[in-house]
Every structure is written in structure tokens, then in C-alpha cells.
Amino acid sequence: MATQQEIAIFLAKEFPASPCTVDEIGPQSAVVRHKVDISALRPGGTVSGPVLMTTADLGLYAAILGEIGIVPLAVTTNLNINFLRKPAAGKDIIGVCKLIKTGRLLIIGEVSLYSEGDDRPVAHAVGTYAIPPRD
Amino acid sequence: MATQQEIAIFLAKEFPASPCTVDEIGPQSAVVRHKVDISALRPGGTVSGPVLMTTADLGLYAAILGEIGIVPLAVTTNLNINFLRKPAAGKDIIGVCKLIKTGRLLIIGEVSLYSEGDDRPVAHAVGTYAIPPRD
Amino acid sequence: MATQQEIAIFLAKEFPASPCTVDEIGPQSAVVRHKVDISALRPGGTVSGPVLMTTADLGLYAAILGEIGIVPLAVTTNLNINFLRKPAAGKDIIGVCKLIKTGRLLIIGEVSLYSEGDDRPVAHAVGTYAIPPRD
Amino acid sequence: MATQQEIAIFLAKEFPASPCTVDEIGPQSAVVRHKVDISALRPGGTVSGPVLMTTADLGLYAAILGEIGIVPLAVTTNLNINFLRKPAAGKDIIGVCKLIKTGRLLIIGEVSLYSEGDDRPVAHAVGTYAIPPRD
Numbered sequence: 429m430a431t432q433q434e435i436a437i438f439l440a441k442e443f444p445a446s447p448c449t450v451d452e453i454g455p456q457s458a459v460v461r462h463k464v465d466i467s468a469l470r471p472g473g474t475v476s477g478p479v480l481m482t483t484a485d486l487g488l489y490a491a492i493l494g495e496i497g498i499v500p501l502a503v504t505t506n507l508n509i510n511f512l513r514k515p516a517a518g519k520d521i522i523g524v525c526k527l528i529k530t531g532r533l534l535i536i537g538e539v540s541l542y543s544e545g546d547d548r549p550v551a552h553a554v555g556t557y558a559i560p561p562r563d
Numbered sequence: 564m565a566t567q568q569e570i571a572i573f574l575a576k577e578f579p580a581s582p583c584t585v586d587e588i589g590p591q592s593a594v595v596r597h598k599v600d601i602s603a604l605r606p607g608g609t610v611s612g613p614v615l616m617t618t619a620d621l622g623l624y625a626a627i628l629g630e631i632g633i634v635p636l637a638v639t640t641n642l643n644i645n646f647l648r649k650p651a652a653g654k655d656i657i658g659v660c661k662l663i664k665t666g667r668l669l670i671i672g673e674v675s676l677y678s679e680g681d682d683r684p685v686a687h688a689v690g691t692y693a694i695p696p697r698d
Numbered sequence: 699m700a701t702q703q704e705i706a707i708f709l710a711k712e713f714p715a716s717p718c719t720v721d722e723i724g725p726q727s728a729v730v731r732h733k734v735d736i737s738a739l740r741p742g743g744t745v746s747g748p749v750l751m752t753t754a755d756l757g758l759y760a761a762i763l764g765e766i767g768i769v770p771l772a773v774t775t776n777l778n779i780n781f782l783r784k785p786a787a788g789k790d791i792i793g794v795c796k797l798i799k800t801g802r803l804l805i806i807g808e809v810s811l812y813s814e815g816d817d818r819p820v821a822h823a824v825g826t827y828a829i830p831p832r833d
Numbered sequence: 834m835a836t837q838q839e840i841a842i843f844l845a846k847e848f849p850a851s852p853c854t855v856d857e858i859g860p861q862s863a864v865v866r867h868k869v870d871i872s873a874l875r876p877g878g879t880v881s882g883p884v885l886m887t888t889a890d891l892g893l894y895a896a897i898l899g900e901i902g903i904v905p906l907a908v909t910t911n912l913n914i915n916f917l918r919k920p921a922a923g924k925d926i927i928g929v930c931k932l933i934k935t936g937r938l939l940i941i942g943e944v945s946l947y948s949e950g951d952d953r954p955v956a957h958a959v960g961t962y963a964i965p966p967r968d
Contacts, residue, residue: 477620477639482613504612505939506911506961508643508778510806510824512799528810528822529782533938534910534963536780538808538822540798552798552808554780554824556911556961558939640804641776641826643913645941645959647934663945663957664917668803669775669828671915673943673957675933687933687943689915689959691776691826693804747890747909752883774882778913 435493439486442500448486456527456537458491461520461544475515475543475550484509484539484553487523492535492557495527501560505534509553516543521550533559570628574621577635583621591662591672593626596655596679610650610678610685619644619674619688622658627670627692630662636695640669644688651678656685668694705763709756712770718756726797726807728761731790731814745785745813745820754779754809754823757793762805762827765797771830775804779823786813791820803829840898844891847905853891861932861942863896866925866949880920880948880955889914889944889958892928897940897962900932906965910939914958921948926955938964 430438432453439450452459462483464475485504492502515521522544527537534556541551565573567588574585587594597618599610620639627637650656657679662672669691676686700708702723709720722729732753734745755774762772785791792814797807804826811821835843837858844855857864867888869880890909897907920926927949932942939961946956 477642478613478617481616481620481642485612485616504646506643506645507612507616508641508824508913510641510798510826511639512806528819529780536782536822549798552806552824554778554822556780643778643959645934645961647941663954664915671917671957684933687941687959689913689957691915747912748883748887751886751890751912755882755886774916776913776915777882777886778911780911781909 429495430493430497434498435490438493438498439490446486448483450490453490453494456491456495456530458487458494458525460487460490460523460525462523464518464520475517475521477511480511480515480521480541480551481507481509481553483521483523483541484551485555487525487539488537488555488557491525491527491537495530496559499559502557504555505558506556507553509551511551513548513550515550516546519543519545535559564630565628565632569633570625573628573633574625581621583618585625588625588629591626591630591665593622593629593660595622595625595658595660597658599653599655610652610656612646615646615650615656615676615686616642616644616688618656618658618676619686620690622660622674623672623690623692626660626662626672630665631694634694637692639690640693641691642688644686646686648683648685650685651681654678654680670694699765700763700767704768705760708763708768709760716756718753720760723760723764726761726765726800728757728764728795730757730760730793730795732793734788734790745787745791747781750781750785750791750811750821751777751779751823753791753793753811754821755825757795757809758807758825758827761795761797761807765800766829769829772827774825775828776826777823779821781821783818783820785820786816789813789815805829834900835898835902839903840895843898843903844895851891853888855895858895858899861896861900861935863892863899863930865892865895865928865930867928869923869925880922880926882916885916885920885926885946885956886912886914886958888926888928888946889956890960892930892944893942893960893962896930896932896942900935901964904964907962909960910963911961912958914956916956918953918955920955921951924948924950940964
């Protein structure tokens with residue numbers, strides 16, 4: 429297991445250019461945030477799909493690190509995302525992540541993504557991660 | 564319908580910061596390229612999942628523009644991606660996109676993603692796009 | 699909107715051979731049950747994947763009927779399912795379904811599937827349905 | 834590796850009630866058939882989604898058996914299916930399956946599903962299977 433602080437330090441070191449931060453780590457769960465600025469906008473003035481996918485992937489990765497400790501080689505094997513509503517243009521994206529299976533080889537989790545301050549999800553994702561064999 | 568040149572101009576204007584380019588547009592198909600530089604790397608020295616997702620999404624969007632013309636408000640409703648192999652660290656990502664259904668309201672396509680120069684796919688994605696009503 | 703009883707009558711008439719029943723209909727939600735008998739078993743003595751997929755699809759369909767009324771031509775456009783744990787061989791499968799977006803043209807929902815009496819999900823699915831234009 | 838005949842015998846023994854047959858096994862590929870009769874119909878007179886999902890799952894399973902031999906405990910971990918067109922009511926469903934990654938622990942494949950005699954796919958699926966450790 430790893431704490432929010434340990435995970436934040438690890439991610440800042442491994443992904444120094446990332447616009448995402450880890451707000452909370454809980455039991456089999458994480459809350460992450462993707463800062464939104466003008467580079468994330470697309471036609472129609474909304475946040476792009478890749479920003480939402482990036483947040484979902486990072487959030488599940490953070491929840492996994494919280495559960496099994498700092499395992500840099502966990503890899504995404506599948507991500508399925510549904511885009512539900514147009515995100516607000518000027519609001520950070522918040523990803524609320526929950527692991528639904530923590531197996532020995534595969535970990536699966538789901539993420540609801542929100543524009544900060546609105547409780548209707550803008551997207552929902554489910555991801556699968558392969559975990560390298562542990563001793 | 565729109566040509567490769569029209570689509571390249573449209574995307575360059577709409578997404579000026581994008582590292583993706585449109586190499587080819589064909590009947591219900593497109594080939595796109597994501598330039599790979601150091602900012603796309605993640606632990607283990609490979610290209611990140613979000614880079615692959617971005618390329619898949621952009622490639623399908625380009626194939627749709629090629630099919631139905633410049634429709635800036637086509638929106639992704641679902642993207643499912645499987646990560647198959649570790650991409651090569653220093654190679655561009657090539658997305659080969661094919662539409663499998665062009666409906667009035669929904670367009671669905673699939674993408675195989677490659678590290679340039681290797682014919683084994685590094686990822687495979689399927690995406691659904693909602694098309695605004697046309698006259 | 700339609701009640702549990704109206705939906706049960708509709709489904710029994712439309713799918714007379716179905717092993718699924720609708721236990722509850724709530725706001726944007728449904729609970730359904732797939733009776734498990736020997737024909738649903740596969741190697742290793744567990745419930746088959748198609749049984750779980752059928753339950754997920756039927757459950758989301760029931761939740762949609764509960765939300766928008768009896769609309770026999772709602773059609774599934776996408777279903778993504780993750781299989782999480784081996785179901786118990788002799789237990790009914792319970793699907794707990796929640797709609798996460800009710801749009802004019804598309805409705806999206808998620809389902810957690812359980813072996814009756816065990817609160818760890820055996821599968822999790824997300825489905826999208828296209829709704830015929832309404833007056 | 835296993836032949837079409839070995840796989841057909843195995844599946845007939847393991848799933849005696851199955852309406853699916855294996856028409857062909859090739860390198861990393863399979864063609865399967867789901868007989869269509871009246872029990873597979875749903876409102877609107879078409880083949881049900883679960884029939885298509887069952888065919889996709891069985892077809893990928895057959896392609897895997899063809900590739901790695903008779904391994905009864907391969908299990909589906911993820912299936913994502915897009916429904917593309919209304920199947921013809923009285924036609925068998927044909928599933929054309931191709932493996933896109935054969936890893937040591939995970940095998941991933943895609944399936945295009947057709948109503949026999951029509952070359953426009955009625956559905957497209959991608960599935961992931963976990964393989965028990967082999968000696």
C-alpha cells in the first residue's frame with residue numbers, strides 16, 4: 429500500500445509534465461484532478477476526449493498504487509470510456525475511481541469523471557491493468 | 564466528403580497544439596500519425612496509453628470527416644481500447660482507421676495502432692461517434 | 699415511465715422463453731434475476747459468460763423501460779462487460795442496474811452482477827441503447 | 834494447437850446444448866455459426882443481442898483452442914460488442930474471428946458477425962481471455 433503523498437511524489441517524478449494531481453487515496457479508491465486550461469479545449473469550447481481518458485487512466489493507476497504499493501510497471505490492458513455530457517469549459521476535471529476487482533494478475537476499476545462543482549458525470553470509464561508478478 | 568488536405572487544414576486550425584497529422588484519407592478510412600518525443604514517454608521507456616488513445620480518437624475523427632465532410636461537432640460517445648504490445652520508444656505511432664458503420668446518427672470505426680516500421684499492432688481501438696442532424 | 703408489473707408483463711409477452719425476471723424497478727434503476735439451472739453451466743462448473751451478458755442487457759433494457767415507458771424498439775448499440783469472479787454454480791444471477799445518462803437519443807447504464815447471497819460482483823457491464831425518436 | 838474436428842468434438846461434449854458450430858479453424862482464426870430459429874428472435878423480428886454475444890464469445894474461444902490447444906479453463910475477462918445493423922431474421926449468424934494478440938497470460942481477438950449471405954457486419958466484438966499458466 430502507498431499513501432497519497434507517496435503516490436503524488438512518485439507520479440510527479442515519473443510524469444513531470446502531467447497536468448494531473450492526486451487529491452485523495454482511500455481503500456481501493458482514488459480521487460484525481462486534471463487541471464483545465466486552454467490547450468485542453470476542442471471545437472465547441474469543451475474539454476477534449478483525450479483529457480478525460482488521460483484522467484481516467486491516471487486515476488485508476490493511482491488507486492492501484494494505493495492498493496498494492498508503488499509498482500511502476502503496472503500496465504493498462506483495456507480502457508472503455510463512455511462520454512456522457514459536455515464538460516464545462518473552464519472547470520477542472522475530477523476523477524472518482526474505485527477498484528472493482530483486485531486480482532493477483534489483473535486489477536479492474538471504474539471511474540466517474542466530473543466537471544468540478546457539477547455532480548452529473550461527464551464520462552464513465554472502466555479499465556483493466558496487468559500487474560507484474562510479485563514475490 | 565472531404566479530402567486529406569481539407570481535413571489537415573481543418574485539424575491544424577482547430578487543434579493547433581496537436582502532435583497528430585493526417586497521412587491519408589481513403590473511402591471510409593484514414594491513416595494518422597502521432598509524432599513521438601520525450602514528453603510521450605512513461606516508466607519503462609514506452610509511449611503512454613493516452614498517446615495511443617489520442618491517436619485512435621483523432622484517426623477515427625479524420626476518417627469520419629473524410630466520409631461525411633467537415634462536421635466539427637461530431638462527438639465521441641464511446642471508445643474501447645486494448646493495449647497489445649509495448650510500443651517502441653522512439654518511433655511515431657501510426658493509426659490505421661476503418662469505419663465499420665456509417666449510420667445517420669452514429670458512426671463506428673476501428674483502429675489498429677502501430678509503432679512505425681513494425682507490423683504487429685501495439686493497440687486496437689473501437690470508437691463510436693454521434694453526428695449532429697444534417698439537412 | 700412504466701412500473702415493475704407493466705415491464706414484467708411486457709417482457710413475459712415479448713420474450714416468453716426468457717429465464718430472466720424483473721425483481722424491482724426504481725428511479726433510473728432496475729434489479730433483475732436470471733434463474734440458474736444446469737443448462738447455464740460451462741467447464742469448471744460455473745455460469746457462462748453469455749448468461750451474464752444476457753442478464754446485463756435485459757436489466758438495462760428493463761431500467762430504460764422503467765424510465766421512458768414501454769418502448770419495444772430501444773436497441774443495444776454497445777455492451778462492454780468485465781468478468782470479475784467465478785459465479786457460484788447453483789445460485790441465481792442478480793443484476794443491479796443504474797442508468798448514468800438518459801439522453802434524447804442515447805441512454806447509457808451500468809450493471810453490477812452478483813451470485814445471489816454474495817456481495818462481491820461477478821461481472822460489471824456498461825451498455826448503450828439507441829432510442830427511437832419520440833414525439 | 835487443435836484442429837477444427839478436435840475443437841468441434843470438445844465443444845459438443847462440453848456444451849451439448851449449444852446452437853453454435855465451428856465451421857473453420859485457421860492460423861489465429863476461426864469461423865463459427867449460430868443456428869437461428871424462432872427462440873432467438875426479439876421485438877422487431879431480429880436476432881437478439883445475446884445471440885450475437887454468445888457467437889462472438891464462442892468464436893474467440895474456438896480460435897484460442899485452435900491456437901493453443903484444448904485448454905478448457907481459458908476464461909473471458911472482457912468482451913466489448915458494438916451492434917451495427919439489424920440482423921436478418923431467418924439467417925444463421927456467422928462469426929469471423931481473428932486473434933490480435935496471443936500473449937502468455939492474455940489472448941485478445943476480434944470478431945465480425947454477419948447474417949449469412951450478407952457481407953455487411955451486423956456486429957463487431959473484441960474479447961480478452963485469461964489463459965491458465967501452462968508448463
